[in-house]
Amino acid sequence: ETGVTQTPRHLVMGMTNKKSLKCEQHLGHNAMYWYKQSAKKPLELMFVYSLEERVENNSVPSRFSPECPNSSHLFLHLHTLQPEDSALYLCASSQEVTGSMKQYFGPGTRLTVT
C-alpha cells in the first residue's frame, strides 16, 4: 500500500451521468495530483493542488471538475463525458509541488464511458 486510496476502483457511466472520483492520502503530503492514463499515451497530468489551492490545470475539458476540500482529500467530478474519456484515472501525492521528488500513486479508478 502506498498510503493513497481511490474509490471507486471501477466505474461505468453513461454520457449523461454525473459521478465523482475520490482520492485520499494518509501521508501528510501537501500536494495532490490527478492523472489520466490511456492505453496509447504516457501519463497525462490533469490537475495539481498545493495546500488545497489549484496550481495547474493542463487544458482539461470543463466536463472534468476537480475539488480539494483539504490537503488529504481530492475529488474529480465528472459530467457529460465522452467515450474517449474512458481511461484509468490516477491520483498521486507528494510532499510538495515540485518535479524533484517522488510521487505516490493510488490504485486508480478504471472509468468506462458508454
Next chain:
Amino acid sequence: GESVGLHLPTLSVQEGDNSIINCAYSNSASDYFIWYKQESGKGPQFIIDIRSNMDKRQGQRVTVLLNKTVKHLSLQIAATQPGDSAVYFCAEGQAGNMLTFGGGTRLMVKP
C-alpha cells in the same frame, strides 16, 4: 526502450537473467529521475530514483544508471523473477516544474 507511439515496447527475459530497461529523456535541465513499476490493475509503484549529481544508484536488486551526456536512463534488474513482470516507466523533473512521464516498457519474465 521508451515508448513514443501507439504500442508499448516489450522486453522478454528468462527467469534468473538480468533485465535492462532503457529510457531516453528530453530535457537537459532535468535534475531528478525516477522509475516506476506498474502491475496490471494497479497504480504505479516507486522503484528507485536518482539525482543528476549521481550517475549510479543501487537498490535491492535494482540499479539505475544516468548518462547525462546522451540523456539516457536505464534500470537494471538483477536475477529477474516472475513477480517483476509489469510495465516500467521513467519520469524526469526539476524543481519548479512537474514530473514528465515516459510511455513505458513491458517486461515479461519467462519461467
